Amino acid sequence: MGPLSGIKVLDLSRILAGPWATQALADFGAEVIKIERPEGGDDTRSWGPPYLRSPDGRETREAAYFASTNRGKQSVAIDFSRPEGRDIVRRLAERADIFVENFKVGGLARMGLAYPDLAALNPRLIYCSISAFGQTGPAAAVPGYDAMIQGMGGLMSVTGLPDDEPGGGPQKTGIAVSDLMAGMYALAAILGALYEREHSGLGQFIDVALLDSQVAWLANQGLNYLATGRAPARHGNAHPNIVPYQSFVTADGYLMLAVGNDRQFEKFCEVAGLRGLSGDPRFATNAARVAHRTTLVPMLQAIIRERTTRAWLETLTGAQVPCGPINDIAQVFDEPQVKHRAMRIDLPHPSAGTVPGIRNPALFSRTALEYRAPPPLLGQHTDDVLSAHLGLGGEDLARLRGAGIIR
Numbered sequence: 001m002g003p004l005s006g007i008k009v010l011d012l013s014r015i016l017a018g019p020w021a022t023q024a025l026a027d028f029g030a031e032v033i034k035i036e037r038p039e040g041g042d043d044t045r046s047w048g049p050p051y052l053r054s055p056d057g058r059e060t061r062e063a064a065y066f067a068s069t070n071r072g073k074q075s076v077a078i079d080f081s082r083p084e085g086r087d088i089v090r091r092l093a094e095r096a097d098i099f100v101e102n103f104k105v106g107g108l109a110r111m112g113l114a115y116p117d118l119a120a121l122n123p124r125l126i127y128c129s130i131s132a133f134g135q136t137g138p139a140a141a142v143p144g145y146d147a148m149i150q151g152m153g154g155l156m157s158v159t160g161l162p163d164d165e166p167g168g169g170p171q172k173t174g175i176a177v178s179d180l181m182a183g184m185y186a187l188a189a190i191l192g193a194l195y196e197r198e199h200s201g202l203g204q205f206i207d208v209a210l211l212d213s214q215v216a217w218l219a220n221q222g223l224n225y226l227a228t229g230r231a232p233a234r235h236g237n238a239h240p241n242i243v244p245y246q247s248f249v250t251a252d253g254y255l256m257l258a259v260g261n262d263r264q265f266e267k268f269c270e271v272a273g274l275r276g277l278s279g280d281p282r283f284a285t286n287a288a289r290v291a292h293r294t295t296l297v298p299m300l301q302a303i304i305r306e307r308t309t310r311a312w313l314e315t316l317t318g319a320q321v322p323c324g325p326i327n328d329i330a331q332v333f334d335e336p337q338v339k340h341r342a343m344r345i346d347l348p349h350p351s352a353g354t355v356p357g358i359r360n361p362a363l364f365s366r367t368a369l370e371y372r373a374p375p376p377l378l379g380q381h382t383d384d385v386l387s388a389h390l391g392l393g394g395e396d397l398a399r400l401r402g403a404g405i406i407r
Contacts, residue, residue, distance in 0.1 A: 002029020003367040007194070010092050011035065011073065012101040012108070014042045016146070016176055017210060018130045019069040020183030021190065022100050026072030027360040027369050030098070033385055034070065034376065035089060038077040038407035041378040042066060055353035062375070067355055070375040071347070076386065077379030077407035085405050086111050091390050093118045093125060097203075098190055102130040105140045115205040125203040126193045128186050134209035144210060146176040153178065153214030158221050161236040170234070182213040243289040243296060244268075247326060248304040255304060255312050258322040262286060267319045272303050347374040379407035 007030040011022040019034075019042070026032040036042055048063035079085045090113070093099055099118060101108055108114050115127040129135060132144025150156050150172045160171030186208045193204055215222070221232045224240060232240055237256075239245035244265070248255050259265045262285055266278040277283050277299070282292040289296055304312065309325055316323045327335065333344055342359065349355040355374045362369070386392045386406070400406045 001367060002027070002369050003364060005029040005367075007031070007098065008096045009033065009098040009100065010089070010096040012089075012099070012103070012113075013130060014102065015044055016069060016179040017182040017186065017208075018100050018102040019044075020180055021128070021130075021186040022073065023069050023071055024183075024187050024360060025098070025190070027362075027371070029367070029369070032073040033092065033096075033381075033389075034073040034075050035080070035092075036075055036077050036378060038079050038379065038404065041075070041077065042070070044069070045378065052349065052352035052355055054351060060351045062349075062351060062355075062377070067357070067375040071357055071371060072373050073376055074373075074381035074385055075376035075378055076382045078382075079405055080111065080113070082405060084400070084403070086113060088386070088390070088400075088405070089113060090118065090121060092385075094121045095389055096122065096125060097194070099125055099127045100130070100186070100190075101128075104143060105129075105131055105135055119203065119205075123202055124197060126190055126197065126206065127203065128190055128206040128208060130182060130186055130208045130210075132210050134212060135207045139211075146179040146210070147172055149178040149210045149214050153211055154218055154221070155214060158232050158234055158240075160234050162234050165236070168234070178210050178214045181217050182208055182210045185213045185216070238293075238297075241290065242286060243293050244300055246297070248301055250304055250309040250312060251307055253309045254326040255309050256324050256326055257300075257304075257316075258324070260322060264321050265289070268316065268321045271315050271319045271321065272300075274299075274303060345371055347371060349374040350377055350380070382406050 004025060007025070009022055009025050009030050009032040011018065011032050011034045013019055013022060014036075022032050022034070034042075040046065044066040045061075045063055047065040049059075050064045051059045052062040052064060052067060054060055078088055080089045093113075109117075115129075118125055118127060131140070132149065133139040133142055151170070155178065156170035156172055159173060161168040163169060186206070189206045189208060193206060197203060220241060224230075224232050235246075237247040242260060244257050244259050246257065248257055257268070259268055262278075265283070265286075269275055269278040277296075281288065283289050283296055313323060313325065325331070332338060338344075343361075345357045345359045346354045347357060357371070357374075359371065360369055383397050386397060392400075397406070
């Protein structure tokens with residue numbers, strides 16, 4: 001019994017930001033009903049290769065992308081562009097606690113599925129809309145995806161090497177972090193609204209924008225600008241406010257060194273045989289090291305290059321100096337700590353035999369999370385959900401299916 005056991009979620013979101021939030025709700029024990037188009041469903045079902053493979057090695061039609069963000073949900077295929085399909089969605093919304101959507105602004109209003117429409121039927125409904133630019137403002141109606149938001153929201157301006165270095169220029173991250181963070185902000189807002197409903201008895205409307213989310217999690221870089229009026233520059237793998245806090249080349253690879261305070265720098269210097277550096281006024285404090293970054297970093301690089309990554313990891317970890325390897329993703333899942341924490345999970349799947357996944361990082365002491373179901377096939381639960389929630393019988397379902405309303 002997860003912490004959200006008994007909560008019902010109607011999920012009309014697609015791609016990543018919304019499904020990321022609703023997958024977490026499913027992980028926490030909520031019943032999540034994913035509404036999809038009968039033809040094709042969520043766009044990410046076809047975002048492959050790679051696709052899941054059956055036990056005999058054949059490719060299924062299920063993209064790994066879709067599987068990464070739809071665990072634990074029930075798929076109900078409804079054509080709600082048609083009046084009878086919209087009526088089914090309304091009836092499900094009457095019985096739901098949470099409604100999540102990421103259509104273009106105004107898209108669901110034209111179908112009578114906006115917050116005012118559904119709140120009139122279910123005043124306790126928490127309705128979360130996720131969009132690129134929010135429900136108001138000059139760009140509200142403009143569509144947008146993660147990559148453009150990373151650029152527009154400032155992330156790419158502080159990611160990558162400086163322009164004057166080989167390979168310099170703005171870079172997007174290797175993961176769609178603007179989408180994922182919008183999903184996390186949506187999750188937090190939904191949980192906050194659930195708590196508030198316990199006092200007021202009422203639901204409310206939540207407006208989450210990818211751009212707002214990206215600007216919000218500029219964090220220290222955003223405040224660096226607001227405090228000084230100077231836009232932060234790109235530092236590659238280095239930190240704008242801490243030195244040394246970056247990657248270094250070793251004798252056989254790379255080391256990520258993360259010295260967070262002056263005591264750790266002193267310990268690093270002892271291990272590296274550079275005791276004199278920690279007492280040098282240019283390097284004795286972090287502020288001094290930041291000011292003399294271009295002098296210090298090449299000195300450290302010359303020393304670090306003399307030993308292997310493993311040798312540095314062993315000696316620095318023993319001295320309590322934070323550092324780590326730069327793993328590829330295969331190496332990540334081979335890390336002893338990752339294995340110990342059981343970050344990989346495997347669930348039975350109707351066409352792939354089993355499907356791998358990555359567990360939710362939250363561990364609860366009493367209401368432990370249970371991963372009850374794999375990512376669903378398109379329309380896999382249409383009959384079960386409409387029968388259980390709306391009381392539709394076999395004849396009703398057959399008629400709707402024959403009319404193309406459901407799949």
